[in-house]
Amino acid sequence: MFGSLTTPRRVVVTGMGIACPLGVGVANVWQRMLAGESGIGPIRLFDAKDLPARIAGEVPTGSKTEGKLDFNEWIPVKDQKKMDRFIQFALVAAVEAVEDSGWVPESEDDRNATGVMIGSGIGGLPTIAENAQMVAQGKSRRLSPFFIPSALINLASGHVSIRYGFKGPNHAVVTACATGVHALGDAARLIALGDADVMVAGGTEAAICDIGMAGFCAARALSTGFNDTPTEASRPWDEGRDGFVMGEGAGVVVLEEYEHAKKRGAKIYAEVIGYGMSGDAYHITAPAEGHDGAYRAMRATLKNAGITPDQIQYVNAHGTSTPMGDDLELEAVEKLFGEACKGLAMSSTKSAIGHLLGAAGAVEGIFSILAIRDGVAPPTLNLHKPSRESVIDRVALQPQQRNIEIALSNSFGFGGTNASILFRKAP
Amino acid sequence: MSDTAEKVKKIVVEHLGVEEAKVTAEASFIDDLGADSLDTVELVMAFEEAFGVEIPDDAAEKITTVKDAIDYIEAQKAA
Numbered sequence: 001m002f003g004s005l006t007t008p009r010r011v012v013v014t015g016m017g018i019a020c021p022l023g024v025g026v027a028n029v030w031q032r033m034l035a036g037e038s039g040i041g042p043i044r045l046f047d048a049k050d051l052p053a054r055i056a057g058e059v060p061t062g063s064k065t066e067g068k069l070d071f072n073e074w075i076p077v078k079d080q081k082k083m084d085r086f087i088q089f090a091l092v093a094a095v096e097a098v099e100d101s102g103w104v105p106e107s108e109d110d111r112n113a114t115g116v117m118i119g120s121g122i123g124g125l126p127t128i129a130e131n132a133q134m135v136a137q138g139k140s141r142r143l144s145p146f147f148i149p150s151a152l153i154n155l156a157s158g159h160v161s162i163r164y165g166f167k168g169p170n171h172a173v174v175t176a177c178a179t180g181v182h183a184l185g186d187a188a189r190l191i192a193l194g195d196a197d198v199m200v201a202g203g204t205e206a207a208i209c210d211i212g213m214a215g216f217c218a219a220r221a222l223s224t225g226f227n228d229t230p231t232e233a234s235r236p237w238d239e240g241r242d243g244f245v246m247g248e249g250a251g252v253v254v255l256e257e258y259e260h261a262k263k264r265g266a267k268i269y270a271e272v273i274g275y276g277m278s279g280d281a282y283h284i285t286a287p288a289e290g291h292d293g294a295y296r297a298m299r300a301t302l303k304n305a306g307i308t309p310d311q312i313q314y315v316n317a318h319g320t321s322t323p324m325g326d327d328l329e330l331e332a333v334e335k336l337f338g339e340a341c342k343g344l345a346m347s348s349t350k351s352a353i354g355h356l357l358g359a360a361g362a363v364e365g366i367f368s369i370l371a372i373r374d375g376v377a378p379p380t381l382n383l384h385k386p387s388r389e390s391v392i393d394r395v396a397l398q399p400q401q402r403n404i405e406i407a408l409s410n411s412f413g414f415g416g417t418n419a420s421i422l423f424r425k426a427p
Numbered sequence: 428m429s430d431t432a433e434k435v436k437k438i439v440v441e442h443l444g445v446e447e448a449k450v451t452a453e454a455s456f457i458d459d460l461g462a463d464s465l466d467t468v469e470l471v472m473a474f475e476e477a478f479g480v481e482i483p484d485d486a487a488e489k490i491t492t493v494k495d496a497i498d499y500i501e502a503q504k505a506a
Contacts, residue, residue: 078444082465142476145468 008192012426014266015101015254016366017093017202019069021057021247021353024092026100028067030370032352033378034399038231039353040245046210053222055230056208057247057354059089082146083159084124085206089250089359090156091163094118094200098164101254102266103198105166113197114166116157117187118204118252119173119180121358121413124151126209156204168196173358176413177318179203180251180361181421185275188255188421197260202252203362213246219285222246223321234355235382236319236348237326237394244320247354251362253369258427268426270369273406274305280416287412290335291328294318294410297418298336305422307406309340312422314377314407316368319348320355327388329410334390345402347395351381361411365421368407372425377402431478431504432497438473439493442466452494467491474500 021039022029032039039057048054062068071080074092083091094116105111131147134140149155154172161170169190173183180203187201207213216222223243226233234245261268278300280293287293302309315333319326326348334341349367356363371377376399383396393400405425412418436450443460456462456470471487474480474496480503482490490496 076444078442142472144472145465149465 009194010258011188011191011255011272012258012261013253013269013272013369013423014103014256014261015097016269016369017096017100017252018249018363018366019059019089019092020249020251020356020363021059023060023067024064024069025067025096026366026370033349033367034376036379036381036398037352038381039247040230040233042230043208043213045208048213051213051217052224053213053217054227055233055245056213057245058208059249081144082150083155084127084150086120086124086204087150087156087159089206089248090118090202090204090252091159093202093204093250093252094160097202097252097254098200101256103254103256111165111167113168115168115170115187115190115196115198116160116166116200117169117171117173117183117190118156118160118200118202119175119183119358120153120156120204121174121176121179122205122207122212123153125207125212127151129209129211160200166200169199173203175417175419176415177355177357177360178411178413178417178419179358180363180365181409181411181419182277182361184253184255184272184362184365185277185419185421188272188275191255191257197257199255200252201255202250203359204250205357205359206248207357208246208248216246221285221322232382234321234351236317236321236351236380237330237386237388238383239385239387241321241323241326244322244350245354247356249356249363250359251366253362253366270372270423270425271427272421273424274301274307274422276300276304276420278418280418282416285414287325287328288416291332293416293418294329294412295332295336298332298408298410298420301408301420301422307422309337312340312406312408313345313402313404314368314371315344315346316364316371316407316409317346317348318410318412319380320350321348325412330388330390330392333392341391345377345393345395345400347377347380349378351379351383361409361419364411365409365423368409369423372404372407372423375401375403377404429497429501431501434477435474435493435497435500438477439470442470442473450493452497453492455492457491478504480504
C-alpha cells in the first residue's frame, strides 16, 4: 500500500480564507482580533426569545468592501438554494484561500493532484430542520430535490471541487469540534504521502438555528448568564465563565507540497510540521480526568514533528469557556510542557468569535499561522480573574508581541476525539 | 402572450437564473437554459405551487421545453 514511499514530503501553507463572526477576509478578521474586538451579539438569524442562550457569533451581513458577508457577491443566487449555509461559508473561505494561493491548475495532471478536504461538525442542520417541518405538516411531496445535497457534509468539498475543477482526493471530516484540525492534519498527510500535491482543507459550520441552539442548550453546554452583555460571554479560564458561545463560519487553507510551492514561486505562510490524534474512551461529552486525551494528542503531535516542548512559543487553546474543559486543558498543557511552561503563551481566540464547532480548528489554525507570521499572540478577551493560576501566560485582554517560531493548535470534540497540529515559520 | 405563459417564463427566469430573452417557447430547460435534472424537478414543483395543479412524474418527464410547460398547465386548467 505504501510501498512507493521513502520519506514523507514536506507540507506548507500557501493560501488562507476566513468567514467568521469578526467578518470576512483574513486581513480584516486578524486586524479586528488584535484590536480586541468581539464578534458576539444577540441572535438575529431566528427568534431566540424562548431559549436560555440568546447570543451567538453570527457572521456579519454586509458588503465585501466593509469586510462583511453578502453571499450574492460570492455565489450565483440560483446556486444558493442548492446549498445550506455551511456550504456557502465553505465556498466563501475557499475562494479567498484559493485566490490567495494563486494556484490555478492548468493541466489534467495538476487538476488530478489538487484535492479538497473540508469538514463540518453538524452539516446542514437548518435545512434538515426546515424539511422535517414540511414532512411533519404532511408536505412530503413538496421537499426540494436539493434538500439532501444541500445538507450533506461532504458537499462543501464537492462544491469547491466543482467550482475550480479540482479532481484530486475529495474528502470530508466529521469529528464534531475537532473537525477543523483533523481536516488540516489529514489533508497534510495526503500530501506528505503523495496522494495529492495541493489540498484545499478546512472546516465550516452554520448551526445557529433554533434546533441547533436548543440542542446545545439541552446539553447545558452554552453560556446563559451574559444575554445582556454578549461580548463578555466567552471568557476562557475566567472564573465567571458559564459555557461556550456558539459561533459560525468557515476557515480554509491551501496546503501544498513544499517543492511544488517553491517551484511556482508561491508565497509560503508556514510549514505543517506535526499532527497527532487521540480518543478519550471515556464519556460522550465530558473530558477525561486531567484531560488525558488532550495530553496524549499533543504528545503524539510533538512526537510526529520530532520536537520538544521548549521549541514551542505559542499554543492556540481549544479553550471554549466551559467551566470544566478550560482548566483541564490547561492542566494537560502544563503536564506536557513542564519546565517549558515558563515563557509559553497560550490564548483562546474563542473569546472573540465564540466556538465555531467544526470550523474552529481551521480558523484557529489560521490564527496560529498569523501569530507566527506577525510575531504576535492574539488575546484572550474577558480573562480578568483566572479560576486556576498558572505560570503559562494566557495573553489576557491584550495581544502580546512575541517571537513565535512554532505554534501548536488544539481542538477537542464530543465523543472524546482530540487533535493537535503544529506550524513552523516558513522555511 | 397568455397569463400562463407570462407566469411560466417568470418562474423559469427566477429558478434557473437566466435572462428573460433566452426563455423562448421553444427553449429546452436542459439544452438551452442550463438546467440539470434536479433543476427540472424543482421547476415542476414551482409550477404546481404557482398554478395549483398536480403534475404527476410521468407527465413531468415529458415537460422539457417552456412550451411543454405552458401547454400542460393550460390543458389542466381547462379540464
